[in-house]
Amino acid sequence: MNIRSLLAVIVFIIVVLVAVPVLIAKSGRWDFYYTLTSVALLSIASAGVWFTFYIGRINIGQGAYALAGGYVSAVLVMKADMNFWLTLPLAGIFCAVLSVFIGMPILRLRGVYFAMVTLILTEVMRLAALALPVTNGAKGITSIPLPGAVSIGGVTLLPDFNTLENPKLAFYLVSATLMIICYGVLWRIVNSRLGHLCRSLQQNEELAASIGVNISWLRVLAYSISSFFGGIAGAMFIAVSQSIYPSSFQVADSVNFMLNCFLGGLGYVFGPMLGTLVLYFGWDLLFSTGKYQLLIYSSMIILLILLLPNGILSLGLFNRKIKADKHRDQEGQ
């Protein structure tokens, strides 16, 4: 990383963690916390979808992992009395492991075939949540307690959310932090050898195999990282809403995760974050149009994808920096 991108990252972190809360406090629009918390968490799930795009697979099944992650966390908190913060990584790991078993057969498929199967996966997960005894069926799991405290060696890292005056702010801060960490990890993956191998897979699987890349293993690895993101996003989301139902994440959510990636730009690590922000706010802004909301929203997405096939980040405004990055990458290697 050069000085300029480091500076950009620092400014971004300050805006997200300091400027936004200050502005919300000034304007009194406390409802924005929930909106922005949602954006942060949905953008984590979208980041996972983006990473499956990165190995050349269209993933319309992230809702399934968000739902599974949510249930794992909810069940562990409610039935095993576990601290939420412990269930968060467990939800991610559960989804990563689950996706290995699901991914091994389906990742052989390409293009529209893979996309179709993942789409169905979301529906299968919803039906499983309806049917399994542990999920409490259609009634869902409600009144999930707020996250407890985390302390290591007597030092409190995170306070008990029940003791907080403003848990909304706390949820926003942890969600935004989680998002920043996830995107940092994704950025690092993409710029390390793993990313380079994923690009080789995306561009030519046969050739990747012939240079010695274990392509089926790499596909499963990438898919499980992707699903890990889906799982922790789902778990965190459920902690915020304190309830989960089989319909908490559905096919429409899976489609949205994918659209966030398209819209932000498949060629850019931070594309899905921007895409999620724009789509989520776009949908909210159109609320006043009542019954035309979906019509206008869908038409605008179609238009945007037609006009900007490489995503919002492909606009000239952002391109200069991206190109500079690419150039530097070449020199750096």
Next chain:
Amino acid sequence: MAALLSVQGVTKRYGGLIAVNNVSFDVAASEILSVIGPNGAGKSTLFKLISSFTQVTSGKVLLEGDRISNLTPHVVARKGVVRTFQEATIFRAMTVRDNIIVSHHLRSQASLLGFFLGSAKARADEAAFGDSADDIIEFLGLQGIANEVASNLPQGHLRALGMAIGLATGPKVLLLDEPFAGMNHDETMHMVNLVRRLRDDRGVTVLLVEHDMAAVMKISDRIVVINFGQKIAEGTPSAIQSNDQVIEAYLGSEDDVIGM
């Protein structure tokens, strides 16, 4: 002559069609051996069988005595047998240099986690891959286009890049499928020299499929001829040129004429 690579009674059926029929031959270390034959004779299929891109119906392929048939491509590549493709096959959206760097995968000492964390081993790997890539770029004369995106390259350069990718894996045996296709005479002769130097300077054993007979005669230590999936002759270029069966096979086909 101890065989480095040994093809033993290999057969491949596609439904009712026998694409490769009981073919056997040995390749010695540091040999350049060409497989020739009319279109559809089964040459590319033979390469796919040797590199485990497809599975043999019967027979086996041995590398230094170990079976390498009916494994998977990446395992065979790890053992040192790497193929290039008939159609110029590259990573389109990467630069020439990145194409070559990523193809050093098998030479990684560090784990993927090490690369993620930027461990000392990973940084050493990266430096080594960079140096080796530059070395290969120079060897193949690609300096001028090292930072070009591969999809912009003309045919001749694509072929050279395909070979560079194969070379980057550090192979014992390189399988080149029609490496001179789409090249003019000068380009072909340049490539012929490079393939020779691949063997002479780098000790790589080369197995190649080629239609350009002038090039084949010039480059090969030995030639294996197949027709309708069967081996019909094997020998030195001069022996093959005067082999009646070979001449007949080629006179029977329209687009290939044997000769210098």
